[in-house]
């Protein structure tokens with residue numbers, strides 16, 4: 220309709236203007252045209268009479284003339300004038316006020332237009348033939364009212380014709396436009412759909428448009444929805460405020476496998492360890508802000524000694540703000556549920572790292588049993604019928620359904636911290652339907668990226684009977700609806716680890732001294748768990764490529780790799796450690812000299828403050844995961860650089876690459892490309908480094924962990940309010 224109006228209005232205006240200008244012209248033309256006819260008619264009449272006329276007309280002649288013109292309905296009267304202009308004779312219809320034409324006829328005739336009360340007239344005067352001097356003039360008086368009538372008709376026809384023309388023109392224009400648009404939209408759609416297939420490039424006419432649309436979509440992936448553009452400075456306080464105002468009385472229960480504080484027995488003393496886990500890094504500040512209870516596996520050697528009779532311990536130890544509830548698992552359960560199903564099955568299933576997932580029925584039994592154990596603990600800890608349960612990660616795909624059975628009014632937000640595979644990959648899991656329907660008991664299911672949401676929806680589409688609303692990104696199974704949304708996870712801002720850090724020069728000095736690095740060496744840092752998804756051996760090979768192709772860095776560059784031991788009893792993890800150590804040794808043997816080594820590999824756990832100091836000392840941070848849901852190391856490096864310096868090299872297969880667009884983005888399978896990126900990072904001007912780092916810092920500061928949680932909680936609040944509205948009243952009527 221809007222498109223029709225857009226075309227119709229200008230066309231109608233143009234045609235209306237033409238009509239307005241043309242209709243008086245038309246009337247004038249018609250007037251002149253018919254007057255010419257009357258004049259010719261008068262001349263013909265006179266010519267047919269003139270032979271029978273002499274200078275002095277007798278009464279009989281006049282009577283004959285009058286009878287001859289009586290049949291002419293446009294002739295009013297005739298009269299005779301003397302050469303001096305005296306009206307001597309006139310017929311009965313002669314208008315009383317009319318005299319003879321004042322001017323003698325030119326070349327024997329004259330036409331004069333006039334107007335009487337009854338309407339317009341024309342007088343035509345003709346000189347009478349005579350043997351001597353002119354004996355006078357014969358004058359005809361013509362009635363011109365019919366011309367007026369015809370002019371009006373002509374005007375009306377002109378307007379009508381133009382109106383018809385305008386209608387037809389608008390209809391044709393709209394039809395052609397619609398057909399053209401439909402053709403374009405179809406061609407662009409096909410062009411976009413075919414882009415994945417290089418054999419079907421878009422046609423040349425739309426190739427550039429398709430390219431533009433793709434670029435916009437790519438750019439848009441790292442951006443936010445309009446509602447999120449409204450800038451709020453997200454802090455622990457704003458999150459608390461949100462909870463208080465939007466989710467009053469909501470009881471917060473966080474559930475994860477890894478606990479935020481591990482009590483270990485070290486030589487008879489209890490030491491508290493913070494685990495190397497992106498999940499814990501992100502969730503801990505949130506739980507500190509929201510309060511409530513965090514349920515997790517008690518895995519530390521002194522964990523049992525540190526809890527009360529309810530298995531509770533208040534944390535953080537120095538300023539408690541929430542309760543940690545520990546769940547005890549047997550060795551068999553840990554073996555089957557954690558190492559087996561979760562880390563040998565689901566972890567490789569969801570990460571494209573070309574490690575074959577292992578699915579064993581016994582592991583699945585443990586996974587179900589442990590999920591039940593955690594679900595029972597949630598239900599037991601809940602003091603209200605509708606707590607806000609925040610279920611974390613791939614360890615607990617069945618927990619949402621198990622909790623929902625006992626607490627139907629709970630608001631369950633599940634966050635999947637790792638990628639979600641495409642349906643083909645996912646289909647190899649023998650318990651795919653159970654996993655999907657377990658997750659779909661959540662009120663909200665979050666992933667880091669839109670891409671993973673789409674993979675999840677496609678998997679649901681393939682394997683479950685349900686209704687998928689792709690516009691609103693919801694899945695409805697039976698009476699329950701789950702919102703599937705991307706919530707890119709982030710870190711605390713400002714980073715707590717920054718407190719008490721020396722300035723950049725101080726950090727650099729300390730780190731260089733500790734690792735015995737000479738001052739002219741440029742330092743790159745890598746920090747992760749020793750996991751095959753992190754691409755550590757490939758990163759080392761990239762260092763080799765750098766030194767091969769840019770020998771100027773030999774003796775002047777060092778990669779310090781921190782790798783926290785992780786899941787070390789699994790074969791794939793042992794293999795990657797061995798491989799990384801072998802590759803590092805070979806490269807150091809090949810290039811090392813005079814006490815300098817290009818790679819320093821330290822396989823031990825470091826705490827957040829130590830890592831922050833390393834980040835501040837480094838020129839580059841290298842994050843080259845083969846596949847990663849988000850990767851918070853990249854964001855932690857950015858947060859540590861309050862001097863706006865430092866270069867981030869980031870894998871395109873880490874979710875963080877969708878947000879940290881100013882990093883040097885690399886393909887971790889392209890060793891030479893990664894080596895070149897390290898060279899580029901080392902050669903970058905300080906202005907460039909600053910410009911890039913500033914933009915990345917703005918991004919992480921704004922979209923910090925409070926923003927992440929805030930968005931989920933706002934969505935949860937909306938769901939709770941809607942449920943409140945839909946709840947029946949006591950009399951059974953919905954409100």
Ligand code: G6P
Nearest residue numbers: 477495496497498612636637785
């Ligand atoms: C990933 C997972 C987390 C996990 C972390 C450390 O980030 O998404 O759930 O806690 O790795 O692994 P771990 O097995 O030691 O807890």
